[in-house]
Amino acid sequence: DAGVIQSPRHEVTEMGQEVTLRCKPISGHDYLFWYRQTMMRGLELLIYFNNNVPIDDSGMPEDRFSAKMPNASFSTLKIQPSEPRDSAVYFCASSLVYPSEGDYGYTFGSGTRLTVV
Amino acid sequence: QKEVEQNSGPLSVPEGAIASLNCTYSDRGSQSFFWYRQYSGKSPELIMSIYSNGDKEDGRFTAQLNKASQYVSLLIRDSQPSDSATYLCAVITDYGGSQGNLIFGKGTKLSVKP
Numbered sequence: 001d002a003g004v005i006q007s008p009r010h011e012v013t014e015m016g017q018e019v020t021l022r023c024k025p026i027s028g029h030d031y032l033f034w035y036r037q038t039m040m041r042g043l044e045l046l047i048y049f050n051n052n053v054p055i056d057d058s059g060m061p062e063d064r065f066s067a068k069m070p071n072a073s074f075s076t077l078k079i080q081p082s083e084p085r086d087s088a089v090y091f092c093a094s095s096l097v098y099p100s101e102g103d104y105g106y107t108f109g110s111g112t113r114l115t116v117v
Numbered sequence: 118q119k120e121v122e123q124n125s126g127p128l129s130v131p132e133g134a135i136a137s138l139n140c141t142y143s144d145r146g147s148q149s150f151f152w153y154r155q156y157s158g159k160s161p162e163l164i165m166s167i168y169s170n171g172d173k174e175d176g177r178f179t180a181q182l183n184k185a186s187q188y189v190s191l192l193i194r195d196s197q198p199s200d201s202a203t204y205l206c207a208v209i210t211d212y213g214g215s216q217g218n219l220i221f222g223k224g225t226k227l228s229v230k231p
């Protein structure tokens with residue numbers, strides 16, 4: 001099992017540009033989560049999907065952020081236009097069941113470190 | 118605003134000692150609790166979960182939960198330098214049968230000195 005795969009690992013972009021982050025969850029996992037981590041705010045949930053359907057996007061900062069999951073093996077998080085305050089590490093995680101239903105917790109990807117200059 | 122609070126540390130302990138990491142949460146309805154370990158520059162990885170009051174042991178790790186005091190802790194016995202990492206407490210609140218969100222604390226940085 002290759003685990004949760006994220007790409008790219010690092011992204012440096014100029015303010016105003018579009019950024020697309022990609023995630024491939026573990027096969028068979030029904031839940032996919034996008035988190036953002038900064039020193040100031042820690043890990044924040046942005047959005048999560050169940051069976052490819054967005055369930056809760058209340059953590060998405062603003063309309064500049066959008067996420068899609070066109071099939072069970074692929075999700076994207078897009079920022080357009082990007083701003084310096086979007087600089088963070090973005091993690092994708094997947095789970096077989098929702099964490100409260102068992103000892104599964106999440107399996108996190110390696111993250112994408114985004115720097116907006 | 119539901120919150121999970123942790124002392125940011127760093128917590129420094131000598132090798133072989135017991136490291137005690139603490140976490141408090143604001144929502145009394147919280148039901149599920151998790152401890153994650155995150156090495157510098159890496160992603161979080163699950164160490165333990167706990168759902169009932171009391172202690173849960175797994176090897177050198179013991180999670181303790183006290184729902185009345187809204188307090189959860191992680192004890193690491195015989196601490197090793199390889200345990201040096203940031204430890205994240207995470208909490209889920211059940212919203213009357215609906216799934217709550219997994220909320221993370223900002224983490225406690227642990228340093229185990231040889």
